[in-house]
Amino acid sequence: MLNLTVAGITVRATLGRRRAFLFAVPAVILIVLTLVLRASHPAAGAAWPDTVLGTFGFSVLLPLTALIIGTGVLGAEIDDGSVVHLLATPVRRADVIITKFAVAVGLTAAFAALPELIAGLLAPHSGKLAVALFAGALVGSVVYSALFVFLSVVTTRAIAFGLLYVAIWEGALSNVVGGVRILSIAHYALGVANAIDPDQNLQAGLGLSTSLILGAVITVGGLYLATRRLETFSLAGDPA
């Protein structure tokens, strides 16, 4: 169950940190870039909307925004110790995880999926593509958030591991080794987008059902494991 008190504190904490600047920048870049290209290359059939909205949007904007937000909603509190004030209450640990996850999804959607939609609508003749990418980005927001919230509970180096996953696994390996895509959230998001608006330049290599099923498995599995881990959250003592 969503806990509104936890959600309120989490939103304020996430937007109030210096790192909020980091996840706002890619969204602004995407929209500004779209405006510039629309002015300089307004012709119908131009290839840049696929590159900017698809490649930049799904390979940079979405995963990085999700990484910063997803690892921060709970991980920052664990790092600075303030999470103790939340955990020293009878709130169910599953509720804590669900709420943190929901906030991460909402903020990632606001700072990645929504800019993707806005940029898509600003691009010439890309209305359907914009909606498709928006839907894909929403799915990506959900799955990425589950993964990064999980990482933030199990390790204090969640950002490092998240970056390795995004840059090495998804960015490099999945474009070279086809089988790697089966564990690539960016490709699930593209799979959904392609199912709505098939685009030759944005091939996901995964069908809609595969993308949704694998995305659901990672989301549910990540949240379950994060809850189990939070139930055994320990405070370091003082070894004699």
Added chain:
Amino acid sequence: MSSIIEFRNVSRWYGNVVAVNDITMDIGPGVTGLLGPNGAGKSTILHMIAGFLAPSRGTLTLDGTQPWKNPDIYRRLGLVPERDSVYAFLTGAQFVTATAKLHKLPEPSRSAAWAIGLTEMAEAQDRKIATYSKGMRQRIKVAAALVHDPEILLLDEPFNGMDPRQRLHMMDLLSRLGDEGRTILFSSHILEEVERLSGTIQVMVAGRLAASGDFRAIRRLMTSRPHVFHVRTTDDRRLAAALVGRDYTHAVELTGKGLQVRTSDFGAFCEQIAVITRDENIRLTELLPTDESLESVFGYLIAN
């Protein structure tokens, strides 16, 4: 005294490092001080009671229930952690009210106002915690821990950063809460704090429970260590001569302000000093145990 918190052969280790070693102790209502130097295992003890660490061995119960992986204990337990991290972007009132809401209290604002009043933070409650001094942060943490009126309150080094006035107020508050029947357990490495606030102590040294019970009783049990008294009479030299011949007198020293008597038997000395002064026709004007501080207890325990 019925015990609320029970440790039975509890040990806790981190890899090869033993933080708490085979502790058996009972803690009941009232104020209990957990005393020991840094690294003695005090925080580990508190974290285990608060359900934030599992014992590696042994059993630990709060009124029969195990705290580990049991968030329901927080309905009756409040924790004031040592770490100074709170939600600094909230005001004091928002922080305590949010805690009341997390406890699902029926009237969170009223409960928060009550707890803030207890800790004398009403004037600063509308300021962001980021602007608070360390002592104020400590007090707002105590308010948050008290907001659901818990039966058990755990405080890890609660007086850190408090000025003397705040410290006295907090001591009064904890004493009052203890007198009302709550179980208050606080850790400290400052002997004076424990001595002033708590008659019952648990002394931790290097992960072991070095002593447990009433502070003065513990002191008296250590008969092998000489006790030092400062004595003033109408005739110090005559009393010194009378004491020198006694078995329990370890040493007598004439100082400019009276006698310094070291005795190996606390009970016998206290009993006999009145008899001797009466028999010698000396008037006793001052009898002061000079090493009743926790410092001396502590030093002795560590040395032994």
